[in-house]
Amino acid sequence: MVDKVKKIWLEGELVDWDEAKVHVLTHSLHYGLGAFEGIRAYRRTDGRTAVFRLREHIDRLLDTCKLVFTVPRFSRTQLVDACLHTLRENAMDEAYLRPLVFVGDGAMGVFAPDNPIRTMVVAWRWGAYLGKEGLEKGIRTKISSWSRNHLHVGLPRAKMMGQYTNSTLAKREARMAGYDEAILLDTSGQVCEGSGENIFIVKNGRLYTPPLSVSILAGITRETIITLAREEGLTVSEEPIIRDQLYLADEAFFTGTAAEVTPIREVDDRTIGEGKIGPITRRLQQRYFDVVKGSDDSHPEWLTYLR
């Protein structure tokens, strides 16, 4: 359950949590057209709160809106301010932020071009998405029987609401079979990503991650980790990965705003490396946490301070 906070930003105003309601004929509720983001704000070791890569998330939100014809009536600056305002009004020093742009009620039927495009931002407290223990010891994963949406079926660059039925089915299948997370391949068998995370493997000291030309979300954490890994002197290749390479990897991990950097210790009951967080994963996870909430100030351009 999400813990209630005081206010939700809805259509330019902060309204009480219990008053942030929409009609049951909300178009997006029926057909899934709409854009959203997941953003984290952390309290850093100096006590100040910074939102991580806020502008990049809002840019991706607006890209998604463009891709799916749900252009909000708010500008980039207004959306950035809406996120900061929501955190301030709720006196939150750490939070997960969820901006969402959706098609409101009006006409029914899938076309409905004149329905209002509505925008909201909600913040809640969210710990480690794949569990604290998962962050430390690694998680067990299963290759999903569901394929990742084919390039002809979806819009991988879009963080679009409706596409998440694919993720939800895969996640539920994995959890119901006793695993922590799903890994989705595309219809030609290439490794894509987790249900809500990008994936990396380590082999012989090099990092590999699927390229943006396959059906994956262009993860902001993925890009962050590629940058940090190169700064650490590691070689990162964005190239196609097949299932066998996953099974034979020395290390594997997921990246995502929610999942942060979560080691993978098992894929389809095969132990990855030594079945625990590997040295390169540990190094990158540490660096990531230092940058997002520690005292590493090497990327000030990624931080938007609340005050």
Ligand SMILES: Cc1ncc(COP(=O)(O)O)c(C=O)c1O
């Ligand atoms: C399907 C999917 N892939 C990857 C990611 C990771 O993206 P990011 O690092 O921008 O949070 C997410 C999370 O938003 C996701 O939902």
